[in-house]
Every structure is written in structure tokens, then in C-alpha cells.
Amino acid sequence: MADSQLTTPVAFIIFNRPDTTARVFEAIRQAKPPQLLVVADGPRETRPGEAEKCAATRAIIDRVDWDCEVLKNYSETNLGCKHRVSSGIDWVFQTVEEAILLEDDCLPQPEFFRYCEELLQRYRQDTRVMHIAGSNFGITGKNPQESYYFSRRTHIWGWASWRRAWQHYDVNMSLWPELKKQNRLIDMVGNKPEADKKTEIFDKVYAGEVDTWDYQWHFTCLWNGNYTIIPNTNMVENIGFKKEASTHTAERPGDFGKLKVHQLKFPIVHPNFFIREDEADTLYFNKMHNPSLMTKIKKKIRKLSRKLTP
Secondary structure, eight states, rough: OOOSSOOOOOEEEEESOOOOOOOOHHHHHOOOOOOEEEEOOOHHHHHHHHHHHHHHHGGGGOOOSSOOEEEEEEOOOOOOHHHHHHHHHHHHHHOOOOEEEEEEEEEEEEEEHHHHHHHHHHHTTTTTTEEEEEETTOOOOOOOSSSSEEOOOOSSEEEEEEEEHHHOOOTTTTTHHHHHHHTTTTHHHHHHHHHHHHHHHHHHHHHTOOSSSSHHHHHHHHHTTOOOESSSOOEEEEEEOOOOOSGGGGGGGGGGGGGOOOOOOSSSSOOOOOBBOOHHHHHHHHHSSOOOHHHHHHHHHHHHHHHOOO
């Protein structure tokens, strides 16, 4: 941070990609957090050479050359995305009260760290807010002159939160059957198409058909009726697209891999009203789940090209 020393712990989630990990690590190194909490999964026995990649990735953490307490939570066996990331974040918030979180393919702008720290401090005691995002997927609020807006989205390409919020997290989504039975989801999201799509997704996550942790966090924020914060300036670039080892980004709409990052201006301009931007939230839903015909055609062409490529 150019103007002041970062005081907030940073959690870094890594796995088997030394190339992207090195780039994100360098961004963390420039920010110089006083604590670095590193979460790593173990190699899959069915993937030849992955043990070496995991070892090379973990070795990058040994490059810490600033005054920093490094805490490591490494698994020697492969737990998978769902259980490794969720248990790792559990450990993070058992260790510290609040943290900035980055995965190994989320490359932040320098301003991202100061932005997170200032908002963590501002909303520390405000239980209405559970999540601070560093990315916006190209969607802004009604007043782009303000630095951020309130949302129900939980973008995880660089984010921050508190122990007080994460304590509600349940990787198994135990409350989902009762919430679904009472048809509460439409009240939470405000429209039937999104409620129907989320019901489909949450059913699969609850049944264990999806190896992930982030939908459970989104569900947690929804059922608590809380707000999230989305910046009007996109500050995080996902550099994991087109990487063989990427877990989920290959299935994201193509435009998301081309998002440009920009410099956030300080001082932060806070919203005048504590009101959720439902229009921006709906726009994101349509972009994510109802892409244009041209986007669908391009996606099919990319898939076909991958199949035909020797």
C-alpha cells in the first residue's frame, strides 16, 4: 500500500499452479501484510507430476522477505475444492478476526488491499454487511461516482470478511431443505427466474454433486438477509482462465476472462444510501446465466475447438 502500512492479515489459498501463484504472491509481497495465512491442498494421486507442482507452489511462500508472520495450513492428502477451501477458511477465521482473501489465480491491483482494509474497519461492527468483494464483473451501481455499492452477490475473486460473518457458514447447507420447503428463496432474490436457477444449483450442492465451497457462502449470506459490497471499479483480474489446472474458470462465460482492471481512486466515496442495487444484481444474473445468443455460439465454438485440437 502506497500511502500507509497494511495491518490486515491476508489469507492465500494455493494448490498446484506455481506460475499464477508467483504473480499473486508478488502482489501480496508489495502490500506487505503483517500476517500471511496460507492454505494448500495436497496432490491427487491420480495426477502424475502433481506432487511436484504442489511442492513448487508451496516453495513460493518461502520467498517472504518482509516483516511477516507466516502461518501454514497444508494438507498432505487431497481434500478437494469443497473441503480444502472451506476448512482452510474456517482455520483462517479461527486464527484472526478479519482477513483479506486471495486465491492463486486472483491478481489484485495495489489499491485492492487498502480498499479492503478501510471497509473492514468501517463495517467491522455493522452486522448488515458480511462480504467485501474486489471484483465487479463489469457491472456498476447506479452512482458510479461512489466507490462501491450494496449487493446480494458474493464475488470471490479477491474478497474480505470477518469472523463474525464466517461463523454462520455451513459447508453442508443444512438449512437448505427447510428453506426450500417454505419457498423462501424467491423472497430473498426478488424474482422467479433467479430463484428457480438458484434452487437448481443449491439442490446439486446440497446433494454433493458439485465440488465447491462458494455457493454455500452465497447461501449463507442470503439466508442471513445480509448485504455484500461490490466495488464500482474492478480491481481483480482472474489469471486462471485457459490454464489446464483451473478448477472452475473454464466453465465461466467467456467475457469474464477478459475483464479489465482499473485503479481505484482515494479517498473512498461511500454510498449515500444503504440500499441494495437490485438492478445491478439482476444484470449480473442475466450475464452469468442468460448469456446472449452470440455468447452461446462463441462458447460452443470454443468447446468444439478444444475437442478438435490434437
